[in-house]
Amino acid sequence: MTRTFRALAAGLALMAGCAAAPAALADYKGPVRLVVPYPAGGNADTLARLFAERMNRELGTPFVVENKVGAGGTIGAQSVANAPPDGSTLLLAPTAVHVITPHLRAVPYDPLKDFVPVAKLSSSIGIVTARRDLPAKDMREFIAYAKAHEGKVSYGSAGLATITHLQGAVVGMKTGVNMLHVPYKGSAEAMNDLLAGRIDVIYDSVALPQIKAGRLKALAVTGTERHPELPDVPTLHEQDLDLALPSWFALYAPRATPQAAVERYAAAAGRVMSAPDMKGLLIRFSQYPSFQGPAEFSRQLLKDDAFYQQLIRAGNIRLE
Template sequence: MTFHRRTFMHLAAGAAALSAVPGISRAQAYPSRTARIVVGFPAGGATDIQARLMGEWLTERLGQQFIVENKPGASGNIGTDMVAKSPADGYTLLQVVTPAAINAALYSNLPFDFQRDIAPVVYVTRLAYVVVVNPSVPATTLPEFMAYAKANPGKINYGSAGQGTPQNISCELFKMMTGLNLVHVPYKGGAPAVVDLIAGHVQVIFAPVSEAIQQIKAGKLRALAVTTKTRLDVLPDTPPIADFVPGYEASGFAGIGVPTGTPPEVIALLNKEINAALADSKIRSRITELGGTPVGGTPAEFATIIAEATEKWGKVIKFAGVRAE
């Protein structure tokens, strides 16, 4: 078969144009198969639910399945290690949450360096915690609780989901800034800690809003303050701790990351689609119900959040002498 010179030149020009922008062709081909979002915690919690929201959205928008795979253990380190060692091709994503920043200071022998090995994609949600007490505690406001704790040093127990968890570290920050003497009682998970708080075995917890909101509404727990700088839509009558302890803030975060080396055009596509999800009213409403605030933004902005949190919680861990379990 003989090609005309004009036809040949046209094809050659087209090939040259494609080779000059390999990222475009790769982005158009992605995804071509099932991808997974690894969650380093058990199914059913707020972290898991948010990952599934993003997975469903990406599945609908990109035409391939984005399934959630739970790999709980070691405060999320098992899941993170798995993703850090996965191919950097966009088919293994990580649900990035606050313990990633805490663990960098809490563990001295991690098999990965989070900020080196995981590339941020997007900051999905700012997470809040709420200071809740058993109704038997003689305090209806945070200042009353602080006065009660000051009058009873070492006699008030606070529960958490375990050593080095956000509940533990956010309360240690509170102790550091107020000088109060509260005794830590770690549990193997947030749910049993809340159960014991309701039973009166501990007196206070800095609990994820998603774990305490129903008990607050039912009157089984009393909300005194939230850890964010501003009030929450789901708890509009509960003031921030910062109203009484200037400068206090203990927001958590949830977002998406991928192995470092993932093609930038794939990261850009995921970032674009998840930002679109965060503009959707139904998804925003569901995140708010879970006690979160939809955020979004660029990968660089999320990287800044992670770096700042790593530095902040590292200082608290050092000051409080927190040790990994």
């Protein structure tokens, strides 16, 4: 009888502890690791540092950016998937990590089951950027140049299976041009080699400051509208190329993170991204606020996952 009572008491204590856990985690006040799966200097890192500073102010909780680099974002994503679901670790990652890379190669995590979507933060305005001395002033001339120099024209990316890789692959698929893909560990490295003339083109918005400084030149904007900072640069659509690929940055928590904690971070992120000065700050690196909370972003994630899966299969796009 005593043994039964003790077992029952222990079970009730465990249940009480579990019931109290979500409330405690929702009010987590310790430092938050904000993992960025790419090196410093790229748009993911720039956004993360701005976002971390504002979240610190909003919640009074230190947000510490950690660049966990490797395998096209996979290593950083895996580290968050395996992190304790206690509100202490979040992932800030671009489109590729969850809805592109898993359709091109095996990844050590389930992109839709091992994470809780917290919020979509911003969307990207892609820029097709060329070395300054490339003999082409727009995308039409670049395609003609690439066809005349078949197999000798190169484009760099932030890594295999990133959107900066996929955009170049889709351009090649749609135009029939064979270009050499040079993957890097991040956008900053690709841009540095473009500045040095070691590659010809990148499909990456990180180049905006160098374009404005006259060190690189823009051939096209990948969005449906012209870039506010580059009003004279035509879109790909204006140049008869349809390349409207969803591109965004989002916030994720490890699977099993309590919903109360997710909602708390999402609400704070919504306030941060809707701040009056945020639009002006983001456009400097070709981003714009496009906040979505957990439910809306979860639907968007599934939609974009299906889109990229179909695109990759239809185009028979593969890793080199």
